[in-house]
Amino acid sequence: MNNLVGHKSSLRWAVHISVAVLVVLWLIPTLGLLVSSFRTADQISTSGWWQALVTTEQNVIMRTAKPQDQQIIDGKYVIEGMLFSSKKSPEILAWGVSSIAIDDYIPGETAKLRKGGEISLRGDGYYHMVSDKPFKGSRGTRVFVKASMPPEFTLDNYRNVLFDPANVSGMAKAFLSTLTVAIPATIIPILIAAFAAYALAWMQFPGRALLVAFIVGLLVVPLQMALIPLLKLHMQIGIGKGFLGVWLAHTGFGLPLAIYLLRNYMVGLPKDIIENSRIDGATDFQIFMKIILPLSFPALAAFSIFQFLWTWNDLLVAKVFLFDSSGQTVVMTAKLVELLGSKGGNWEILATSAFVSIVVPLIVFFTLQKYLVRGLLTGSVK
Numbered sequence: 001m002n003n004l005v006g007h008k009s010s011l012r013w014a015v016h017i018s019v020a021v022l023v024v025l026w027l028i029p030t031l032g033l034l035v036s037s038f039r040t041a042d043q044i045s046t047s048g049w050w051q052a053l054v055t056t057e058q059n060v061i062m063r064t065a066k067p068q069d070q071q072i073i074d075g076k077y078v079i080e081g082m083l084f085s086s087k088k089s090p091e092i093l094a095w096g097v098s099s100i101a102i103d104d105y106i107p108g109e110t111a112k113l114r115k116g117g118e119i120s121l122r123g124d125g126y127y128h129m130v131s132d133k134p135f136k137g138s139r140g141t142r143v144f145v146k147a148s149m150p151p152e153f154t155l156d157n158y159r160n161v162l163f164d165p166a167n168v169s170g171m172a173k174a175f176l177s178t179l180t181v182a183i184p185a186t187i188i189p190i191l192i193a194a195f196a197a198y199a200l201a202w203m204q205f206p207g208r209a210l211l212v213a214f215i216v217g218l219l220v221v222p223l224q225m226a227l228i229p230l231l232k233l234h235m236q237i238g239i240g241k242g243f244l245g246v247w248l249a250h251t252g253f254g255l256p257l258a259i260y261l262l263r264n265y266m267v268g269l270p271k272d273i274i275e276n277s278r279i280d281g282a283t284d285f286q287i288f289m290k291i292i293l294p295l296s297f298p299a300l301a302a303f304s305i306f307q308f309l310w311t312w313n314d315l316l317v318a319k320v321f322l323f324d325s326s327g328q329t330v331v332m333t334a335k336l337v338e339l340l341g342s343k344g345g346n347w348e349i350l351a352t353s354a355f356v357s358i359v360v361p362l363i364v365f366f367t368l369q370k371y372l373v374r375g376l377l378t379g380s381v382k
Contacts, residue, residue: 030358031049032049032050033351033354033355033358034355035049035052036049036347036348036351037157037158037348037351037352037354037355038153038154038155038157039052039152039153039154039348039351040085040152040154040156040348041085041347041348042060042084042085042090042149043149043151043152044347044348044351045060045347046058046060046149047149052151052153053151054151055148055149055150055151056148056149057093057146057147057148057149058090058146058147058149059102059144059145059146060144060145060147061142061143061144061145062083062084062142062143062145063139063140063141063142063143064079064081064083064119064127064129064140064141064143065079065080065081065140066137066138066139066140067079067134067135067136067137067138067140069081070134070135076130076131076132077117077130077131077132077133077134077135078128078129078130079127079128079129079135079140080126080127080128080129081126081127082124082125082126082127083121083125083126083127083143083145084125090125090147090148090149090150091123091124091147091148091150092107092121092122092123092124092125092145092146092147093106093107093146093147093148094106094107094145094146095107095121095143095144095145095146096111096143096144097111097113097114097119097141097142097143097144098144099144102144102145102146103144103146105121107121107122107123108120108121108122108123109121113129113131113141115135115136115137116131116132116133117129117130117131117132117133117135118130118131119141119143121143121145125145127143129141157348157349157351157352158352158356160349160352161349161352161353161356162175162356170330170335171332171335171352171353171356173330174330174331174332174334174335175332175356177322177329177330177331177332178312178331178332178333178357179360180243181243181246181247181250181311181314181318181322181331182308182311182312184243184247185246185247185250185251185254185307185311186304186307186308186311188247188250188251189250189251189254189255189258189307190258190300190303190304190307192251192255192258193254193255193258193259193262193303194262194288194293194296194300195288196255196259196263197258197259197262197263197265197266198266198284198288198292200212200215200259200263201263201266201267202266202274202284202287202292203284212263215256215259215260216256216260218256219256219257219260221256223253223316223317224316226252226253227316227317227320228320230249230252230321231245231320231321234248234249234321241321241322242322242329243322243329245321245322246317246318246321246322249317249320249321250307250310250311250314250317253317254307254310257303258303258307261299261302261303262296262299262300262303265296265298265299266292266296266299269292269295269296273291274287274291277291301368304368305364305365305368305369308361308364309361309364309365312332312357312360312361313333313361314331314333315331315333315334315337318331318333318334319334332353332356332357333357335353336350336353336354336357339353
């Protein structure tokens with residue numbers, strides 16, 4: 001009885017649990033990235049994203065301004081400023097100048113510095129350092145703070161990343177460069193592969209079987225093996241490193257899989273419709289445009305999703321075929337790697353940039369998924 005058609009499997013619960021676990025594992029880091037992209041640098045450095053909505057008590061290490069910023073006031077050397085850069089300053093409960101005793105002082109008191117001079121700190125984070133001798137060193141003085149950190153969210157991260165032309169990340173230019181690469185690199189191979197797949201599926205010509213076997217053989221060629229020879233070819237024919245070169249590279253690397261998938265799908269389409277159309281006088285181009293393409297929409301949508309995600313998230317091909325010392329054509333993946341190396345402490349910039357880089361693939365995936373499901377349900381032929 002367990003093998004009857006329509007009988008529900010006893011392992012259905014295991015499938016549901018597995019899917020739920022995968023969704024949770026994917027959703028948690030994405031949610032954390034989204035929350036962190038709206039938090040300030042102080043909030044990110046002092047508490048986890050899961051504490052974004054509650055007031056937390058944190059022990060943090062802050063630094064004053066560098067000695068190069070000192071001023072001479074009334075014959076004394078003075079350094080002053082705010083410990084916290086956020087607009088909504090935490091409430092300082094206690095502070096100290098030594099890691100052994102981080103809560104020796106309360107806000108408003110003055111502490112002696114080991115290298116001379118003294119520092120006072122208010123509850124809102126304002127500090128005042130004064131000394132008879134110049135402050136020395138390349139970094140500011142460490143201040144250990146025990147503070148109550150209220151929740152705070154800001155849109156400044158997105159303004160700096162996307163709309164500020166002078167921002168340190170340059171992510172706005174990288175976003176436009178990635179769109180410039182991904183859109184043509186998705187459309188071009190789909191157009192070529194659709195024509196090639198129809199020819200291999202429904203047109204008779206000598207060597208068709210060998211050509212199919214050759215395309216299948218290209219699927220096992222490692223991408224890394226073809227990078228340098230293809231780059232040399234681009235340099236010899238005058239393409240060089242630019243958008244045209246990276247479009248052709250993505251097209252070449254994506255065509256074998258695209259032709260293979262689309263050809264297998266088109267072969268399974270009803271043969272009677274193709275033959276009846278030819279009897280009615282339709283040309284191969286008319287059959288392809290009016291019959292094959294509408295019926296092949298599910299396969300086209302599926303490959304579009306994977307090709308776009310691959311080109312959008314690509315780093316290797318962009319590094320090889322799209323190099324620009326001025327940074328005008330750097331894609332988002334390369335820019336994120338650059339930020340990790342040069343701006344590893346600016347977590348608010350990294351979180352915002354990383355979330356911006358995944359928003360477009362998410363929109364494309366869920367949008368095309370709707371059309372893909374619709375095509376699967378309505379693409380049948382009676």
